[in-house]
Amino acid sequence: MRNIKLTIEYDGREYHGWQKQPNKLNIQGEIEKAIQTITGETVELIGSGRTDAGVHAFAQVANFKIESDFPIEKIAIAINSQLKQSIRIKKAEEVEENFHSRYHCHKKTYAYIIDNSEQGTAIYRHLTYHVPQSLNIEAMQEAANYLMGEHDFSSFKSSGTSSKSSVRIIYVAQILKEQERVVIQLTGNGFLYNMVRIIAGTLLEIGLGEKKPEEMKEILEAKDRQKAGKTLPATGLFLMNVEY
Amino acid sequence: MRNIKLTIEYDGREYHGWQKQPNKLNIQGEIEKAIQTITGETVELIGSGRTDAGVHAFAQVANFKIESDFPIEKIAIAINSQLKQSIRIKKAEEVEENFHSRYHCHKKTYAYIIDNSEQGTAIYRHLTYHVPQSLNIEAMQEAANYLMGEHDFSSFKSSGTSSKSSVRIIYVAQILKEQERVVIQLTGNGFLYNMVRIIAGTLLEIGLGEKKPEEMKEILEAKDRQKAGKTLPATGLFLMNVEY
Numbered sequence: 393m394r395n396i397k398l399t400i401e402y403d404g405r406e407y408h409g410w411q412k413q414p415n416k417l418n419i420q421g422e423i424e425k426a427i428q429t430i431t432g433e434t435v436e437l438i439g440s441g442r443t444d445a446g447v448h449a450f451a452q453v454a455n456f457k458i459e460s461d462f463p464i465e466k467i468a469i470a471i472n473s474q475l476k477q478s479i480r481i482k483k484a485e486e487v488e489e490n491f492h493s494r495y496h497c498h499k500k501t502y503a504y505i506i507d508n509s510e511q512g513t514a515i516y517r518h519l520t521y522h523v524p525q526s527l528n529i530e531a532m533q534e535a536a537n538y539l540m541g542e543h544d545f546s547s548f549k550s551s552g553t554s555s556k557s558s559v560r561i562i563y564v565a566q567i568l569k570e571q572e573r574v575v576i577q578l579t580g581n582g583f584l585y586n587m588v589r590i591i592a593g594t595l596l597e598i599g600l601g602e603k604k605p606e607e608m609k610e611i612l613e614a615k616d617r618q619k620a621g622k623t624l625p626a627t628g629l630f631l632m633n634v635e636y
Numbered sequence: 637m638r639n640i641k642l643t644i645e646y647d648g649r650e651y652h653g654w655q656k657q658p659n660k661l662n663i664q665g666e667i668e669k670a671i672q673t674i675t676g677e678t679v680e681l682i683g684s685g686r687t688d689a690g691v692h693a694f695a696q697v698a699n700f701k702i703e704s705d706f707p708i709e710k711i712a713i714a715i716n717s718q719l720k721q722s723i724r725i726k727k728a729e730e731v732e733e734n735f736h737s738r739y740h741c742h743k744k745t746y747a748y749i750i751d752n753s754e755q756g757t758a759i760y761r762h763l764t765y766h767v768p769q770s771l772n773i774e775a776m777q778e779a780a781n782y783l784m785g786e787h788d789f790s791s792f793k794s795s796g797t798s799s800k801s802s803v804r805i806i807y808v809a810q811i812l813k814e815q816e817r818v819v820i821q822l823t824g825n826g827f828l829y830n831m832v833r834i835i836a837g838t839l840l841e842i843g844l845g846e847k848k849p850e851e852m853k854e855i856l857e858a859k860d861r862q863k864a865g866k867t868l869p870a871t872g873l874f875l876m877n878v879e880y
Binding site for chain 1: 647716725753757763
């Protein structure tokens with residue numbers, strides 16, 4: 393069997409998330425159908441992880457196995473020809489047979505993009521979350537520093553998740569100010585359900601002065617979802633990068 | 637009468653251009669209606685110039701006159717409350733009574749954004765024009781250099797335009813390579829109908845090796861639309877800036 397690794401960009405707006413589910417447009421299912429059309433084989437496309445409804449990805453990674461000798465250099469363009477423009481296979485590579493997109497993933501980077509202009513943006517309105525009030529970036533960065541390292545992130549996961557452990561490592565937690573945007577960028581070994589959006593919501597409250605930076609430490613230690621901030625909407629969230 | 641200057645961002649996709657016209661959604665008309673709703677006055681909104689159907693603007697400038705003493709610092713947010721998110725008033729300023737957005741405009745900057753990635757972009761698909769082939773940026777810049785200065789740009793205007801003179805000055809013509817994008821940026825004292833899109837189309841043919849950089853000089857001198865390249869689609873075109 394050949395094992396094919398895909399790097400995938402998508403605009404999450406039209407989809408009910410990555411994961412295959414009946415009667416709801418989803419990214420995994422659309423790509424599986426496209427692969428079946430071009431190779432004639434039914435495949436299971438394994439993603440590095442799910443992304444929720446509305447979440448965007450610049451570089452999701454997934455893999456699938458086929459018998460077909462379809463030329464590797466034509467796979468991306470062939471799959472793309474079967475997809476809407478809101479999903480693009482950016483790269484297709486042949487990898488060793490035991491490569492697994494989910495199990496072998498070491499690091500992921502997510503970015504949460506806040507449009508911090510006073511009146512909001514027209515052009516990027518579907519790719520940002522608008523916060524008109526001025527934000528204290530230094531306070532947000534001070535709070536973000538508490539997140540780095542290995543912690544139990546129970547305070548930052550939505551209920552109803554089935555993950556066995558809530559311990560994750562965050563390697564980098566950065567607040568970047570780019571013109572009228574504030575970008576919260578997190579690199580970790582994995583993220584719990586809604587974890588980035590809850591962290592972003594908590595950092596936002598700190599940026600607005602509703603919470604103090606030191607409270608981030610208390611929130612982490614409380615292991616209680618009620619202590620953290622709101623879950624921000626999917627529109628500002630991007631899966632930037634998956635590392636192996 | 638008070639004279640109010642607006643700086644406006646819009647996503648051109650949903651509109652039949654800037655200019656007011658019956659039964660077609662247009663930007664000027666939508667903003668005029670919003671101003672009427674909040675001030676009770678019928679105004680004429682004078683833009684720095686038209687933009688065509690589908691063209692985007694980060695900072696179009698327009699002005700209008702009112703009697704109302706509506707507080708200047710609340711005008712932007714009040715107009716925005718009456719508009720769809722695809723148009724945002726970024727700034728409203730009170731200016732002297734003789735200020736005229738069109739007559740007093742000194743310089744405009746347009747950018748044409750080519751998505752030069754092999755497989756195309758999902759996320760920015762409505763904000764770029766996709767060209768998968770590799771482009772010779774140096775050749776494009778060499779050709780663009782011929783455009784700078786005062787010239788008769790008849791070769792780069794669509795027929796059916798009513799401008800008296802086709803002489804314009806281009807101050808800056810730059811080709812920028814930004815990751816997977818190629819940006820054609822033009823600053824001039826004014827632009828003819830479709831001029832930026834025809835220049836972009838001609839530069840694209842040069843970048844693809846279909847025309848030589850020196851041909852740009854001949855095309856300019858020919859004053860013949862037939863000699864220039866194709867008019868590229870509106871999707872990649874942005875009005876970046878208007879200077880007074």
